[in-house]
Amino acid sequence: MLFSNPSKIQSLYLPLSFLPSHFQILVLYRNFLTKIPSPSNPITSSSEKPPKSNLFNSLTTSPINHSDYLPSTVHETLTCYENDWKLALEFFNWVEMNCSFQHTTQTFNKIIDIVGKVFEFDIAWMMIERMRKNKYTFPDHVTFRIMFKRYVSAHLVKEAIHTFDKLVEYNLRDETSFSNLVDALCEYKHVIEAEELCFKNALDGNNDWLVGFNVESTKICNMILRGWFKMQWWRKCKEFWDAMDRMGVQKDFYSYSIYMDIQCKSGKPWKAVKLYKEMKKKRIQLDVVAYNTVIRAIGTSEGVDMAVSLYKEMIELGCEPNVVTFNTILKQLCENGRYKEAHKLLNLMTKKRCDPNTATYSPCFYVPFEI
Secondary structure (H helix, E strand, O other): OOOOOHHHHOOOOOOHHHOOHHHHHHHHHHHHHHOOOOOOOOOOOOOOOOOOOOHHHHHHOOOOOHHHOOHHHHHHHHHHOOOOHHHHHHHHHHHHHOOOOOOOHHHHHHHHHHHHHOOOHHHHHHHHHHHHHOOOOOOOHHHHHHHHHHHHHOOOHHHHHHHHHHHHHHOOOOHHHHHHHHHHHHHOOOHHHHHHHHHHHHHOOOOHHHOOOOOOOHHHHHHHHHHHHHHOOHHHHHHHHHHHHHOOOOOOHHHHHHHHHHHHHOOOHHHHHHHHHHHHHOOOOOOHHHHHHHHHHHHHHHOHHHHHHHHHHHHHOOOOOOHHHHHHHHHHHHHOOOHHHHHHHHHHHHHOOOOOOHHHHHHHHHOOOOO
């Protein structure tokens, strides 16, 4: 084997780029932990013992330069430290100083996400400034999407909105950033603030702040609808769904998918079926996730036979079922005492190379001798 005797390759220069990515990550991870000095900074204490000879030692004793470590390797190594922001930050600086690694926008975004996760926003802004001063990197939409999410997750809504205002300096105060801000507010259950941000200022006549932004776009409205869904405020979901019609918002596939899920979760599966029929009339094509919602709804409201019929329909239309599809029908068959059909469905899953999971077998535990 090539690496069967590491001692024989101690003097061999093997660029790290020749190694598989997971080996590169291990080498980089180990180098940082042991603080092996690079040739550009060879100072080391005479009292320090050299590392024991092994594969990684022999491969990392050769000169290190920035081309040896791919940005994806550094990014993945940062991921190893994402639960220890201080160590992640130390590694981020170490790989730049000791390995002459040129950080990319992606690696900067990763460290910003890590420090933002623990609400170290001053450090996050320092990193953004470093990006701006670096000729190879510049803050992008992902950078500030991270900042929005981290601010809102800390319930610092004003700071998130202020950050959006500052995007003029980065030439990023646009529709994409506005969508990212609204999405962050809805994701972390600040839907009231999101709705006020989009609609209250316009109603009050204070819409200068939003000039150039289509706050009544389908995308923005879908985010707010999904936000009310996450909060399980069913009445607000209904009110906003009706408001979309009054505003003349063109409802799309995602609008219907979200609202069908709302109807199912709020205990009104028959209304989800009605929405499905409305989608068919409008010739809106469903994906497997939407079909799964309707199969669950129609099975509950109209019986498992209708769910099976819908399953056959999706197959005919070229929409491949997934494990959730099978699990939904399997559960409904077992609940109706149709265990032999459930057993056939399990066999069909295997034939279609759809691996069962824990949820697949849960209904079977109630009838261990029949399935």
